[in-house]
Each structure stands twice: as C-alpha cells, then as structure tokens.
Amino acid sequence: xxxxxxxxxxxxxxxxxLSLDRRGGHQITLWAHSPEAAQEIAEAGENTLFLPxxxxxxxxxxxxDCAAVAExxxxxxxxxxxxLRATMTRLAPHLHPGQIIVSATKGVENQxxxxxxxxxxxxxxxxxxxxxxxxxxxPSFALEVAQGQPTAVTVAFDDAEIAARIQEEFSSETxxxxxxxxxxxxxxxxxxxxxxxxxxxxxxxxxLGYNSAAGLITRGxxxxxxxxxxxxxxxETLAGLSGVGDLVLTCTGSLSRNRTVGQELGKGRKLPxxxxxxxxxxxxxxxxxxxxxxxxxxxxxxxxITEQMELILxxxxxxxxxxxxxxxxxxxxxx
Numbered sequence: 001x002x003x004x005x006x007x008x009x010x011x012x013x014x015x016x017x018l019s020l021d022r023r024g025g026h027q028i029t030l031w032a033h034s035p036e037a038a039q040e041i042a043e044a045g046e047n048t049l050f051l052p053x054x055x056x057x058x059x060x061x062x063x064x065d066c067a068a069v070a071e072x073x074x075x076x077x078x079x080x081x082x083x084l085r086a087t088m089t090r091l092a093p094h095l096h097p098g099q100i101i102v103s104a105t106k107g108v109e110n111q112x113x114x115x116x117x118x119x120x121x122x123x124x125x126x127x128x129x130x131x132x133x134x135x136x137x138x139p140s141f142a143l144e145v146a147q148g149q150p151t152a153v154t155v156a157f158d159d160a161e162i163a164a165r166i167q168e169e170f171s172s173e174t175x176x177x178x179x180x181x182x183x184x185x186x187x188x189x190x191x192x193x194x195x196x197x198x199x200x201x202x203x204x205x206x207x208l209g210y211n212s213a214a215g216l217i218t219r220g221x222x223x224x225x226x227x228x229x230x231x232x233x234x235x236e237t238l239a240g241l242s243g244v245g246d247l248v249l250t251c252t253g254s255l256s257r258n259r260t261v262g263q264e265l266g267k268g269r270k271l272p273x274x275x276x277x278x279x280x281x282x283x284x285x286x287x288x289x290x291x292x293x294x295x296x297x298x299x300x301x302x303x304x305i306t307e308q309m310e311l312i313l314x315x316x317x318x319x320x321x322x323x324x325x326x327x328x329x330x331x332x333x334x335x
Contacts, residue, residue, distance in 0.1 A: 001025055001027055002025070002026050002073050002074055003026070003073050004026050004028050004029070004072055004073070004075075004076060004169075005029045005031055005069045005071070005074075005075050006020070006030050006031065006076045006078060007031045007075060007077045007078060007087065007091070008031070008032075008079040008080070008105075009033070009037060009041060009062070010078065010080070010281070011047070011051045011281065012078050012104065012142045013078035014030065014047045014142070014146065015142040015145040016076060016104060016145070017030045017056075017060055018056070018145075018146050019146070019148075019170075019175050020170065021060050022172065022174070023170070023171075023172035027059075028060045029063060029068055030060055030061070030062045030063075031065075031068060031069065033064065033087065035063075035064035038062045039064070049280065050280070051142060051143070051146055054146045066090055066094050068094075069091050069094050069095060070094045070096065073098070073099060074099070074100050074101075074102065074166070074169065075095070075100070076102045076104055077102070077103045077105060077116070077120060078104045078105060080282045081106075081107025081108070081109060081116060081287060082282075082287055084107075084109070084120070085119050085123060088124070092124055092126065092127045093127060095124065095131065097129070097131070100131065100132050100165075101117075101120055101132070101133045101134070102133075102166060103135050103136065103187075104135075105284075106137060106187075106191045106284055107194075107284045107287065107288050107291070108188075108191050108292055108295060109291060110291045110294070111291075113291055113294050113295040113298060115183075115184070115187040115191070116135070116187060116191075117134065120133050121133055132158075132159060132162050133157075134155060134158075134163060134183065135155070135156045135183055135186045135187045135190070136153060136155050136170075136177075137153060137154055137186050137187065137189065137190035137242040138152060138153030138241035138245055139151070139152070139153070139241060140246075141253060141255045141256075143255055144255075145174075148174045149174065150173075150174055150176070151174065151176070152175075152177075152178065152241055152245075153241060153242070154178050154179070154186050154240060154241045155167055155170070155179055156181065156183045156185075156186035156242075157179075157183065158181060159181075160179065163179040167179050178240075180242075182233055184228060184231050184233040185233030185236075185238055185242070186237060186242040188228040189224060189228060189237060189238050189242040190246055191288050191292070192223070192224040192227065192228070192292055192306075193220070193224065193250050194258045194288050195258075195285045195289045195305070195309055196217065196220030196223070196224070196250075196305060196306075197247070197256055197258035197262065197285055198258050198259070198265070198283075198285045198309055199216055199220065199305050199308070199309050200213055200216055200251035200252070200259055201258065201259035201260060201261060201262020201264075202265050202266040202312065202319045202322070203262075203266065204259070204262070204263050204266060205262060205263040205265060205266020205267045205319070206267075206319050207266075208323070213252070216305070217252075219305060220305055221243060221244055221247055223303045223304070223305055223306060224243065224247070225238040226301050226302070226303070227301045227303065228243075230299040230300075230301050231295070231299060257278060257281055257283040258285040260283070261275070261278075261283045261285070261286065265312060265313075265319060266319050270316070271313055271316075285309075286313060289306060289310050290313075290314070292306050293310055304329060305326065308323075308326055
C-alpha cells in the first residue's frame with residue numbers, strides 16, 4: 001500500500017483522488033488550501049463546489065493541514081499554476097527525502113517562464129531539498145475520470161524507473177498510463193494546448209465551421225511542437241497523448257473551460273465577465289498565453305496563433321480581425 005497525498009481540491013485533484021481510491025491498494029489524502037475548504041468537503045461528503053455529484057468515500061481523508069504531506073510517499077500536485085509557487089513554499093518544510101512528486105498542473109509560470117516541475121523544484125531548493133519530480137498529462141477531463149470512463153495519459157520522469165513505478169501505482173481498469181522520459185515535451189504539450197483551445201473556442205464562437213477548426217488544431221500542434229523542441233522536448237512526444245491527444249480533446253470537447261472561454265470571447269463577451277462566470281474554476285490557457293509568448297520570444301520561436309490570442313485576451317482585439325490577420329500572413333512552406 002502506498003500513501004498518496006493529492007494537493008489541490010479542485011475538480012481535477014478530486015477526480016484523481018477518486019480514481020486512485022477506486023483502484024484500491026492506497027491510502028489517499030486530499031489536501032485543500034485551507035482547513036475551512038477541507039471541512040466543507042468533508043462535511044458535505046463531496047466536492048460540491050468543483051465536482052458535485054460524486055460522493056467521497058470515507059477511505060479518502062480530506063485535510064487542510066500542511067503537515068499531512070509529510071506522511072505521503074507520493075505527492076500529486078494539482079494546484080493551479082498561479083498559486084503553485086506560494087503553495088509549494090508553504091508545504092516545502094514538510095517534505096523530505098524519499099518522496100516522489102507528480103505534477104498534474106498544466107501551465108507555464110508568468111515572468112519566469114518555468115514549467116510546473118521547475119517551479120516545484122525551485123521552491124524545494126530553497127530548503128535544500130531535491131526530490132524526483134515528474135509530470136502527469138494527457139486527454140483527461142476531470143468529470144470523465146471521476147465517472148470512471150477509460151482514460152489514457154502519459155507520466156514523465158527523467159528517471160524511467162520512477163516513471164514505471166508511478167505507472168504501476170496509478171494504473172487501473174479505467175486509467176491507463178504510458179511512460180516517458182521527455183519531461184519537457186509532456187509538460188509543454190499539456191500547457192500550450194490550452195492556448196490553442198481558446199483559439200478553437202473563438203473560432204466556434206464567431207460561427208466558423210469544421211474546416212477552420214481542423215486547420216487551427218493542425219497549425220496549433222505545429223506551434224506547440226516548434227516551441228517544445230526548441231526548449232529540448234522531443235517531436236514524437238507532441239504526436240502522442242500529451243500533445244495531439246490532449247489538444248484534440250481540449251479544442252473540441254464541450255467540457256473544456258479554455259474552449260468555453262474562447263467561445264464566449266468569439267460571441268463578443270469581455271474576458272473579466274467570462275472568468276467571473278466560471279465559479280472559481282480555472283482556465284489555465286488565459287495565463288499560459290502570456291507566459292508561452294514570453295518563452296517563445298526567449299527561444300526565438302514564431303507562434304502566430306498564440307500572438308493573436310494574446311491580443312484578444314489582453315487588448316480586446318476583435319476576434320474576426322485576429323482570424324483575418326492569421327489568414328493573410330505571408331505564405332509558408334508547411335514544414
């Protein structure tokens with residue numbers, strides 16, 4: 001039996017905890033950002049705010065106590081990217097050698113342009129601690145994972161043996177894990193697809209059809225791949241679950257918050273109004289757009305779709321004008 005702590009009581013963190021508990025053979029703790037949030041979930045017997053309708057079994061402990069992470073052998077971080085650094089700084093004094101950290105957050109930190117595993121590593125280094133840190137990513141809506149629908153994802157660590165251990169610990173009849181040692185490719189694929197999903201939503205919101213969506217998704221994966229490879233990732237990774245797989249899901253699925261944000265932008269609504277309507281849920285692509293462009297400029301990589309999304313999100317550019325500007329760019333060779 002492994003002791004596993006899931007950090008973050010949003011929809012995705014709750015779904016992962018439910019999946020691991022359903023697998024059996026583990027002692028699961030779901031950590032919330034505050035004792036009050038933990039108490040609310042524990043008393044209700046479900047996560048009424050972020051994942052209503054799914055009873056939390058008594059076998060899942062819910063806590064807001066930072067010290068609880070010290071008992072875990074495996075720590076799964078599902079904290080939203082904008083809160084990750086502060087959260088891990090709070091928790092770092094309770095972590096210790098021998099633990100494994102798995103990041104299931106999809107994002108790039110603003111200003112530093114660090115991937116989520118790098119953010120975690122930097123907070124731990126401040127305490128003199130070094131732990132194996134990997135990433136868990138792929139096409140996986142929280143609702144469907146909570147329902148127990150078959151889902152396939154990738155887990156990546158620099159050390160293949162650790163990736164194989166997490167594969168063994170997490171895999172079940174409803175969750176299938178593939179291993180990778182391409183941590184950069186897996187993380188950037190999962191983070192950058194959210195930006196393209198906003199673009200796909202915009203296209204849908206203004207009334208464009210299947211031709212436009214297919215072109216956008218295909219050129220989107222080209223952008224993602226260019227940047228990931230420039231950062232040291234492998235092209236093959238972006239053709240897999242954490243690349244094309246996650247991109248297709250997030251660009252086409254009605255459960256995608258990033259696509260929903262884009263749709264509402266395409267219909268003419270303003271970003272602050274849209275975000276306030278998410279009820280506390282996070283559309284990671286909004287922040288990732290700015291960070292992705294910063295990283296792309298640092299690497300000297302062109303990302304035209306992402307550039308237009310930044311203009312729509314930050315400057316209120318008309319979506320139809322953005323689409324027109326993309327279509328009228330100078331001609332290119334596909335490869």
